[in-house]
Amino acid sequence: MVPQTGSCLLSMTAASFGYGKQEVIGGASIAIEPAEFIAVMGPNGSGKTTLMRGVLGLLEARSGRVDRGDTRLGYVPQRESLDRLYPLTVLEVVRMGAFGRLRHWRTKSRGDENLCLQMLERVGLEGAHSKPFSSLSGGQRQRVLMARALVMQPQLLVLDEPTSGVDQAAAEGIRDLLLSMVREEGLAILLVSHQLEFVRTCASRALWVEGGRVTEKSKESLLQNGSVEALLAAGKKAAKEGIQA
Amino acid sequence: MEVEWSLVWEIFPLSILAALLAGLVCPQVGNFLFLRRTGFYGVALPQFAACGVAFGFAIMPWWVAHVGIGGLDLDTALEDTHAAVNYHMAWAGVFTFGGLGILYLFGQKPGSEAARIAAAFALASAGTILFAHASPTGEIFVHELLRGSILVIGLHEFETLAVAFGFVALAMWWFQRGLLLVSFDPDTARVLGLGVRRYEALLVVLIGLTVTIGSLTVGPVVLFALLVLPPLAASHLARSLRSFRWISSLIGLGSAALGLQLSFAFDLPLGPTIVAGAGILLGLSLLPFLSLGKSRT
Numbered sequence: 241m242v243p244q245t246g247s248c249l250l251s252m253t254a255a256s257f258g259y260g261k262q263e264v265i266g267g268a269s270i271a272i273e274p275a276e277f278i279a280v281m282g283p284n285g286s287g288k289t290t291l292m293r294g295v296l297g298l299l300e301a302r303s304g305r306v307d308r309g310d311t312r313l314g315y316v317p318q319r320e321s322l323d324r325l326y327p328l329t330v331l332e333v334v335r336m337g338a339f340g341r342l343r344h345w346r347t348k349s350r351g352d353e354n355l356c357l358q359m360l361e362r363v364g365l366e367g368a369h370s371k372p373f374s375s376l377s378g379g380q381r382q383r384v385l386m387a388r389a390l391v392m393q394p395q396l397l398v399l400d401e402p403t404s405g406v407d408q409a410a411a412e413g414i415r416d417l418l419l420s421m422v423r424e425e426g427l428a429i430l431l432v433s434h435q436l437e438f439v440r441t442c443a444s445r446a447l448w449v450e451g452g453r454v455t456e457k458s459k460e461s462l463l464q465n466g467s468v469e470a471l472l473a474a475g476k477k478a479a480k481e482g483i484q485a
Numbered sequence: 486m487e488v489e490w491s492l493v494w495e496i497f498p499l500s501i502l503a504a505l506l507a508g509l510v511c512p513q514v515g516n517f518l519f520l521r522r523t524g525f526y527g528v529a530l531p532q533f534a535a536c537g538v539a540f541g542f543a544i545m546p547w548w549v550a551h552v553g554i555g556g557l558d559l560d561t562a563l564e565d566t567h568a569a570v571n572y573h574m575a576w577a578g579v580f581t582f583g584g585l586g587i588l589y590l591f592g593q594k595p596g597s598e599a600a601r602i603a604a605a606f607a608l609a610s611a612g613t614i615l616f617a618h619a620s621p622t623g624e625i626f627v628h629e630l631l632r633g634s635i636l637v638i639g640l641h642e643f644e645t646l647a648v649a650f651g652f653v654a655l656a657m658w659w660f661q662r663g664l665l666l667v668s669f670d671p672d673t674a675r676v677l678g679l680g681v682r683r684y685e686a687l688l689v690v691l692i693g694l695t696v697t698i699g700s701l702t703v704g705p706v707v708l709f710a711l712l713v714l715p716p717l718a719a720s721h722l723a724r725s726l727r728s729f730r731w732i733s734s735l736i737g738l739g740s741a742a743l744g745l746q747l748s749f750a751f752d753l754p755l756g757p758t759i760v761a762g763a764g765i766l767l768g769l770s771l772l773p774f775l776s777l778g779k780s781r782t
Contacts, residue, residue, distance in 0.1 A: 298675055315676045326520055326669055329725045336670070339662050340677035346662070372724065392677065 248273055249311045249396045249428050250295060255304035257287075257294040263302065264290040268454040270447065272396060275426040277418070279439040281457075282449035288432045289400065291449055295430060296398055314394025318401055319381045324374035330384050331369035334360060337391025352391065359387040363417060379410025386417065396428045397421070403438050411435070415442050488749040499643040500635045501745060504759060507703045508741030510650040511711035512719070512733040513657045514695045517688060519716035521668050525602040526588065527712035530581055530692070532609040534700035535630060537580025538573045539616035542623025545572075563622055567641045570701070574645065578697040584609065585693055630704050635755045642702050649698040653691050664688055665726070707756045711737050714763035718770035736766050 249272050256266040264287040272278060272295075280288050293299040294306065296315055314337075337359075338352035348356075360366055363383040368376070373384060382402050389397055399418075403411040419442050421427040433439050439446060446457045494501060518527045541548075546559055554562040554572050562568055584605060591601050617627040629637070638646075657664070666674040667684040674681050699708040715736040716729075723729035743766070744759030751758075 293672075296672070296676055298672055313676055315673050317670060317672055321672075322670055323520070323522070325522065325720075327720060327723045327726055327729045328669075332726050336666050336673065337677075339666055339674075339679065342662065370725075388673075 249309070251305075251307045252294070252301075253305045253307075255294060255301040255306050257290050257299045258302060259290075259299075264452055265294065265449070265454065266452045267304070268294070269304075270295075270454065272428050272430060274395065274428050275422050277422050277429045277442055277444045278431070279443035279446040280430065280432045280449060281434070281436070281439060281446055286449045287452055288449045291447070291454060292398060292400060292430070292432050311396055312392065312394045314389035314392040314397040316382070316385045316389045316397065316399040316402055318404065319378060319385055320405070322385075326374070328373045329369065330360065330365065330371050330373055330376070331356060333373045333384050334369075334388045334391055337388040340392070356387070356391055359390045360384075362390065363387045364413065377406075377410070379406040379413065382406060382410070382414060383417075386414070390421075394427065396430065399429065399431045401432055401434065403433065403435055411438060418442060488746065493745075493749055499638050499640065500755065503638050503643055503646055503702055504635055504707075504741040504745060504755065505738060506646060506650050507699060507707065507711055508715075508737035508739070508759070509734050510654050510737075511695060511699060511708060512715035512737035513654060513730065514692055515712035515716045516719075516730060516733055517664065517668060518692070518712060519720065523598075524713050524717075525599055525606075526585075526692070528709045529588070529602045529606040529609065530584055530696040531700045531705035531708045531712075532606050532613065533580045533584035534577040534696050535627060535705045536609045536612040536616065537576040537578070538630060538701065539613045539620075539623055539627045540580065541573050541576035542620040542626060543616040545620065545623075548572075570639070570641050570645070574697060574701055577701050578693070580609075581697045581700070582689075582693045585689055589689070630701070631706060632704065632754050632756055635703050635707070635759075638702055646698055646702045649694055653695050656687065656691055660684065660687060703759075704756045707759050710760040710763050711740065714760075714767050715740065718763075718767040721770040721774060736763070736770070739766055 250270070251272075252268055252270040254267045254269055256263055256268070258264045268291060280291060282288050290299065294301060296313060297306070297308065334356040335348050335352070338349070338355070341352065342349060357366075357369065360369055363386050365380065365383055365387065368380070368384075373381065376384065386399075386402070389399075402414055402418075406414070415438060418429055418431070422429055431439075431443070446461075448455045448457045515524075515527055518524050545554075545562065548554065549557070549559045549562055555568045557568055562572070588602065588605060592598060613627060613631075617624040663674070663679050663684045664687070666677070666679060667681050668688075671681050674684070695712075696708065699711075703711075715733040718736045719729050719733035723732050740763035741759055743762030744755060747753060747758040747762060748755040
């Protein structure tokens with residue numbers, strides 16, 4: 241049963257998602273409230289990304305219901321999904337967050353320009369606005385994408401593996417930034433991650449995706465060493481065997 | 486050799502304007518082909534347009550007899566520039582958009598896109614020669630088209646080019662934000678509520694229109710050079726997307742100007758000299774990297 245309150249940012253009731261004839265996620269029920277930090281975990285190929293796409297509205301629910309109301313969504317994609325061939329500056333990338341608010345021919349407004357610079361400062365990249373986006377390190381590019389998502393002025397921020405492939409210090413910086421957004425601004429965060437340690441230190445609850453089913457795990461169960469690692473390891477092994485087969 | 490530009494302008498004003506206009510606008514479309522890593526489209530699609538023109542010539546006798554071209558008989562239709570240009574543009578358009586559609590449909594299937602486009606180019610090239618062979622007039626016309634004989638451009642062709650390229654440039658500027666985000670990060674575009682399919686369709690229309698009209702006026706060789714070389718050169722020099730757009734159009738314009746100079750100074754066909762001009766500017770764009778001993782992808 242999905243908990244429903246007046247402040248619910250997103251509720252998903254018995255929703256299923258898939259591609260073509262294949263159903264990847266079935267009967268998922270989630271409710272997301274302000275200032276929640278939710279991690280989505282599970283083995284490779286379990287449907288985490290499909291669930292995230294369903295939350296964002298990038299995939300229509302085949303059955304069930306997804307109610308986003310007037311919730312403003314922000315999205316931070318995996319930085320490797322963005323082509324580095326584009327000769328974009330950091331500011332040109334961050335400005336994209338305001339594209340939904342601008343008239344057709346405009347690429348910036350004075351108010352949004354200030355907001356972009358503020359958000360760059362917020363993510364610790366003040367003074368980097370004219371640098372080429374493609375020349376930044378993985379962690380810095382991730383921060384730029386977070387600044388862009390914040391320019392969307394979201395109530396719910398969805399992140400796809402934000403610390404994948406970044407060094408320990410950069411991952412800690414991203415974690416601290418996300419936690420401050422939740423605590424200081426009441427932003428709700430839904431984060432897809434493989435990194436258990438990262439999730440343990442910041443998520444208030446976790447969704448476990450496996451075999452097309454979404455189940456909720458408490459923070460306490462995440463703190464119990466062994467159980468989740470074993471499941472992740474089993475998932476990795478199964479994926480490896482699948483590739484070899 | 487010195488060129489008497491006042492005399493050249495008096496004789497070939499439309500050709501000069503057409504070359505400069507193509508130099509200015511084609512790179513704006515080419516920028517998207519380059520950034521989306523679909524630069525091969527810039528090579529294959531003009532060949533589809535040429536194939537369409539050749540096909541139009543091959544079936545012209547049947548078309549005049551059964552459908553009609555403005556009520557003209559075959560000989561008059563071949564002589565009447567206005568009707569003939571419209572007829573050829575229609576066929577160039579059918580083949581260009583048909584080619585785009587086929588490449589899009591096959592693009593959904595797994596496999597090498599570069600190989601698919603290369604195969605499409607080979608088939609379109611063979612089709613151009615075979616269809617042109619079926620019509621002696623068509624063979625001469627297609628040969629001139631492939632040579633890039635911009636000097637023989639007529640008023641109706643120039644007017645069509647000006648209107649079409651003006652529309653393309655305006656649409657590129659008006660919808661720049663959506664076209665950029667949909668190309669760079671379609672998922673975020675959807676989250677922001679931008680109609681990704683609408684923008685993709687718009688881009689296909691703008692590419693198709695540029696190729697259709699450009700192929701018939703400045704010729705396929707000049708067209709694909711202006712679609713591909715200026716963005717490639719600009720990518721070596723630009724420090725931002727804004728400067729990339731400006732630099733690619735300036736290089737396109739410079740290529741046309743350099744081509745005009747070379748053509749009139751050495752009495753060479755204009756189309757290939759524009760391509761040579763673009764090649765020279767591409768080479769120059771690499772100089773800063775060669776001198777610094779570094780390369781960029």
